[in-house]
Amino acid sequence: MTNRRPLSLTLLLPVFAILLASTPAYAACPDCGTVSDVKTIKVKGEGTGVGAVAGGVLGAVVGHQIGGGRGKDVATVAGAAGGAYAGHQVEKNVRSKIRHQVVVTMEDGTARTFTYDAATAYKVGDKVRVVNNALTRRD
Numbered sequence: 423m424t425n426r427r428p429l430s431l432t433l434l435l436p437v438f439a440i441l442l443a444s445t446p447a448y449a450a451c452p453d454c455g456t457v458s459d460v461k462t463i464k465v466k467g468e469g470t471g472v473g474a475v476a477g478g479v480l481g482a483v484v485g486h487q488i489g490g491g492r493g494k495d496v497a498t499v500a501g502a503a504g505g506a507y508a509g510h511q512v513e514k515n516v517r518s519k520i521r522h523q524v525v526v527t528m529e530d531g532t533a534r535t536f537t538y539d540a541a542t543a544y545k546v547g548d549k550v551r552v553v554n555n556a557l558t559r560r561d
Contacts, residue, residue, distance in 0.1 A: 457548040459525035466518050
């Protein structure tokens, strides 16, 4: 008597081999990852024009005090331009904000960054999960 395998088993083995080969190695938890970096960044503020106007007026007043005749006019215009630029830069600096970024390396190898207005308790090495686009701790 010959040793024969049933036909159905012979046909199923290659199918199982293909399924196993096409299954990704990760995918244990597609929403899970590990905190790989925590950064504090300064984001420049936007100027509203108030700083430029105030700086321009102040610069024009100071410039007008310099020189005489035609030189006084040039100093006034230069003071207004310089004051406007300086006022704009000061306003942007005053309106700047500190942001806190948490970089997470996901289990599939991709990286995601989450930005917060306040400091967080996350630290490098923390195991996290993304739920509704927000981080939560994982046990």
